[in-house]
Each structure stands twice: as structure tokens, then as C-alpha cells.
Amino acid sequence: MQPVNPVTLSPWAPGLFSLALYTAIVVGLLALLLILTRWLGEQKPDLEKARPYECGVIPTGGAQFRYPVPFYLVAVFFLIFDVETALIFSWAVAIEDLSWLGWLQISFFIIILLVGLVYLWLKGGLDWRPQSIRKALPPRS
């Protein structure tokens, strides 16, 4: 644990102190807006009004339905690629020091990443057309 640097607490330096104060003001402002809207708005609860809007038709079933798998897959792909983006960033900031060896290593890494993307592509993980999704589903009997 490092001792607190007096420069970071100085109001003149654009450091963490300034950021903390700005964050506090933003949070305070949002809290004020949320309290004001609750306090100023007229409350007239009504059974019909409280129903979720579905173009005037009375809703059937819950709204927390099961959603298509491709959305879940995208989240998984994102996780993999985002971690790798973090690694690429850490190379980018030190590009001059790492020189050609670093470039070769990151190029190798990026090419593997691209091969992975092509594999996803060929497997149909990036296909969003309705036909291809329907094809992937088991046939209805």
C-alpha cells in the first residue's frame, strides 16, 4: 500500500480528488432529479393503468420469457474477445519498448484470434438470418 500522495489530494491538480468531487456532484444531481420527480409528480395509481403496455391488448403470460440462444452466444463471444482486447491494449501502450519481437508475438496472437473468429463464422455462430436460426432448431414433429 502506497502512502497517499499529497499531489493527488490537491485541488489544483487534475487528479483523483477532482474526479471524486465531480462524481459526488453528478450523483447528487441525479438523486435530486429522482427525488423531485417522485415528489412533484401527481400519483394516481389505477389497476388498468398499471398493466404493462401492449398496444391495448390485455397481456398474457409473464414478460420474463426465454429469449433466443444467439443472444446468449454473443455474450460468450464478447467475453472472450474483450479479454483479448485488454491484452492488445497492454501491448499497444508499450509498442516502442517491445519492438519487433513484441510485434511478432502480438501479430501471432491476433492471427489466432482471427482464426477463432473465422471458426465461429463457419460454425454459424455469427448467423442472424431467420432461416439459418430456424435451420439450427430441431424439426417440429
Next chain:
Amino acid sequence: MSAWTLGIVLLLIKLLVVLVVLLLLAAYLIYVERRLLGFMQLRLGPNRAGPQGLLQPIADAVKLLTKEDFIPAGADRVIFLYAPALVAGTALLIFAVIPFARGWTFRGQEIPGVVSDLNVGLLFILALSSIGVYGVALGGWASNSKFALLGAIRGAAQMISYELALGLALVPVVMLARSFSLVDIVQAQARLPFIILQPLAFMIFFISAVAEMKRIPFDIPEAENELVAGYHTEYSGMRFGLYFLGEYVTMVTLGAMLAAFFLGGWRGPLLPPLLWFFIKVFIVVFALIWIRATLPRLRYDRLMEFGWKILIPVALLNIIITGGVMLALRR
């Protein structure tokens, strides 16, 4: 008065001015957008409240504040109530690391033209824009409405997909500036703005940022003719207003980010730095409004395929090529 007290007072004034200008810009951006869209579609747009409709944002704010704060039946109350603040809050916080002027000198002390010069500023921006996704996903999920959930799922998938391209497009900027701090990035553009060195990265960043903001042509999460309003269907009053505010503050911060990353920040000939910064922001914002008035909405499969099959591979190749050229040209 001691230097510390004076510093605190000046800092508070600076922060309040930044925040008020940011909020006013966002509020008037709504007016400017409606007005410009009106002109582009051969109609007048809002022109009733005040001269030329200039008081419209104030009328809107009063109306939003006095509307009923409605919570639909079966909603997850806590998440429903606070999700909009997440969107507006992250949008406002992103501006903290963007340099907007060279800075001023007051009684021999430097007043920097940035709220906070973090040494990980760029990562801070990426992290906050990721947290913004939660506001959309949670708000839509907690509404207990089918339209809202569909909008939220689409929005989350779209935003995380384009976030990859957004991050990868910034890697060449980091390589050229060799720093994550936005002040250093602007400093590195003293001779040449990065848009000249990296036009491809600029294009990828701009397109992905439009998709991150869910604006036309990427506004499928709130496509009004199929999903009513998407994830904010059930919101009313200022909570709806916060989603809206977040969206328009993001437009301003996107202009500021593009200025800092690619257009040379507050740098420019003749005019004062602050003015150059605003000019660059307004050019980006006008381009966004123009795009909205011109382009139709993309189909969902086209949208996802464009992000994954074109933007991400191109951005990755751009990184390899830029790195090679930079090392080859090194002195």
C-alpha cells in the same frame, strides 16, 4: 485565503460550470435536433415556446418533472427506479477525463482544462460505456413488459458487440500516443491530428460509437414501429427523461471523444482552444443529426454481421499493419 481554500473554490466553480454547460448542451441538443430534423423534412419543428421555440427544453424539463412517476404492475421496483440514473450518470462521468481546453493560470497556479487527467483515462471511458449497458439491460428487464425486454436484449447484444470494435479502433491511438491519458493523447497530436494518420480507425470508431448510442441507422433496440419504444416503453416522467438525457449527453461526449482521439482536441489555429473544442463537438453532433435524417434503419442480422464480420476483422488487421509501419518508420 489559503491556497488550498482558493483551490477548492475554483475547482468547485470549474466543476459546476462544466456540468451546467454539459447539461445545457444536452438539453439544447434535443431542441436543435428536433428543429434541424424539422427543416430537413420540410416542416418547422418546435417553434411555440418562446422566440423560435428557444424555451422548449425548459418546458420539456418542467413537464417531465411534473408527470406521474409511474411503476408498472409486476415490475422489479428497485431496479426499475434506479436503472435510468445509471445511463445518465455514466454518460456524465465520461466527460470527466476529456480535456476541453489548454488550461488557465490564476495567481501563478495552473487551472487545468480537464476535470481529471487519469493515467488510465481511455480505459475509464471504455469501462463506463460498458456500465451504461447495464442501465439499458436492467431497465428493460425490470419493466415486466415484453416490448421492453425485447428492446433490452437487443440493446445489450448490440452494445457489447460494437464495444469490441470501439475498443479495437482505439488501440492505434494508444500506439501513436503511447499513453492512456487523454491529455497526453491530445498532446501527441500537436503536429498532426490522428484522423490523418488513422482514417480507418476513425471510421470504425465513429460507426461503433453510433451503434453504442443506439441511434439511427442502429436504433433497433428502440425501433418504434415494432417495439413501441424498446427498453424505455414503461418509463415516464423524469426517469424517462434520464434515459433521454443520457443519450444526448453521450452525443456531446462522443463529439468530445472524437475531438480528443482523432481531431486534435482543443488544438487549432487562430481561435482560442475552448472555441475550437466546441466547434469540433458541434461538427460531430451535426453529422449525427444529419445521419439520422438521411439513413433508414438496418435489419438486425445485417447490423450484427456488420459489426462482427467487417468491423472487428478490419480493426484487428489495422492494428497489425499500424504496428508494423510504426516500427519500420521508427528513428
